[in-house]
Amino acid sequence: MKVADRIAQVPASMTLVIAAQAKAMKAEGLDVLGFGAGEPDFDTPDHIKAAAKKALDEGKTKYGAAAGEMALREAIARKLNEDNQLPYQPENILVTNGGKHSLYNLMQAMVNPGDEVIIPAPYWLSYPEMVKLAGGVPVLVQTDLSSDFKITPDQLRQALTPRTKFFILNSPSNPTGVVYTPSEIKALGEVLLQHDVWIVSDEIYEKILYDGAEQVSIGSLSRDLFERTFVSNGFAKSYSMTGWRVGYIAGPLEAIKAMTRLQSHSTSNVCTFAQYGAIAALEGSQDCVAEMLAAFAGRRRIILEAIAAIPGLDCPRPDGAFYVFPSIRKTGMTSQDFCAELLASHQVAVVPGIAFGEDSAIRLSYALDESSLLKGMERLERFMRSRFF
Numbered sequence: 001m002k003v004a005d006r007i008a009q010v011p012a013s014m015t016l017v018i019a020a021q022a023k024a025m026k027a028e029g030l031d032v033l034g035f036g037a038g039e040p041d042f043d044t045p046d047h048i049k050a051a052a053k054k055a056l057d058e059g060k061t062k063y064g065a066a067a068g069e070m071a072l073r074e075a076i077a078r079k080l081n082e083d084n085q086l087p088y089q090p091e092n093i094l095v096t097n098g099g100k101h102s103l104y105n106l107m108q109a110m111v112n113p114g115d116e117v118i119i120p121a122p123y124w125l126s127y128p129e130m131v132k133l134a135g136g137v138p139v140l141v142q143t144d145l146s147s148d149f150k151i152t153p154d155q156l157r158q159a160l161t162p163r164t165k166f167f168i169l170n171s172p173s174n175p176t177g178v179v180y181t182p183s184e185i186k187a188l189g190e191v192l193l194q195h196d197v198w199i200v201s202d203e204i205y206e207k208i209l210y211d212g213a214e215q216v217s218i219g220s221l222s223r224d225l226f227e228r229t230f231v232s233n234g235f236a237k238s239y240s241m242t243g244w245r246v247g248y249i250a251g252p253l254e255a256i257k258a259m260t261r262l263q264s265h266s267t268s269n270v271c272t273f274a275q276y277g278a279i280a281a282l283e284g285s286q287d288c289v290a291e292m293l294a295a296f297a298g299r300r301r302i303i304l305e306a307i308a309a310i311p312g313l314d315c316p317r318p319d320g321a322f323y324v325f326p327s328i329r330k331t332g333m334t335s336q337d338f339c340a341e342l343l344a345s346h347q348v349a350v351v352p353g354i355a356f357g358e359d360s361a362i363r364l365s366y367a368l369d370e371s372s373l374l375k376g377m378e379r380l381e382r383f384m385r386s387r388f389f
């Protein structure tokens with residue numbers, strides 16, 4: 001059988017493959033420690049689950065509007081206005097099957113064959129594939145430790161061409177955890193305003209910040225930037241709702257309408273009662289977010305200390321998200337070989353940096369419990385000492 005060309009060129013998502021592999025090994029009875037997918041280990045907070053259960057009991061089990069329940073779109077608009085200083089109306093919001101789907105819809109609805117999308121590398125692995133699936137051309141701009149894995153205004157300027165459709169900004173970033181400062185975002189905004197280009201701001205990790213790092217939404221900096229920005233976000237990371245599949249995209253009305261038409265022919269509305277859980281997430285107490293953040297902060301301290309004590313790993317200090325992205329350059333191995341050997345010999349699952357466009361590093365998600373985290377770090381240290389140093 002020959003599958004369509006458009007899908008033949010796209011590999012499976014390595015984050016999901018590795019998570020599935022770790023789960024399968026665990027099911028076989030192996031003691032695998034999973035640092036693979038970025039999935040908080042906390043249960044979804046009770047008040048969110050209660051709201052979804054209530055919605056089920058009340059019969060919120062039917063088709064809804066393709067763009068999402070109006071009550072949820074209103075709650076999201078309020079959140080974007082209050083938390084992010086983005087003056088969106090509910091009509092500017094499309095509720096999607098997770099943050100990933102919001103970006104997929106955007107690329108499908110807006111990218112024409114040959115359109116270029118600038119993506120700073122390392123990048124979240126689905127961005128280039130989504131662009132390719134829409135017939136676009138991912139333009140990868142390599143960043144490294146010297147600029148703290150951030151694209152500079154000069155690099156951005158050089159990458160812009162008359163074919164550029166989008167620039168994707170992801171701060172806090174997956175896989176590096178770096179957070180652009182407000183002045184760095186402003187400097188990028190100034191470059192973007194000189195060109196006819198749309199901005200995609202993926203803000204899924206906006207609430208996961210450490211050591212006083214500040215998250216600024218690029219569209220809040222000026223009316224001009226606001227009018228050419230799309231904001232992608234969701235509930236998975238902030239509220240530990242990965243399996244619920246509720247995300248959203250906010251942006252100019254015409255584009256949101258186009259994405260809604262697309263969604264009306266593909267997935268239709270997001271699971272109706274799940275949307276009521278999402279409303280409770282936004283409108284209920286935010287203490288759960290603070291509690292999870294405190295736990296992540298503790299784990300971040302542990303993992304950074306542990307990695308600093310392991311010979312051969314150099315790790316930048318991330319200010320956000322729940323990933324570390326240490327360099328394995330000193331081992332001389334490719335990231336894929338490194339990860340395969342680590343998993344086979346020490347049952348520690350991590351994601352090869354090549355999946356994110358950087359072969360000299362590996363990504364570890366520290367969204368797992370503290371005792372597994374400590375055990376995993378011991379094994380990683382044993383692996384490094386026995387194999388290389």
Ligand code: GLU
Nearest residue numbers: 013015016036037038174
């Ligand atoms: N976004 C998370 C990650 O990078 C979850 C898996 C995925 O959707 O890629 O691990």
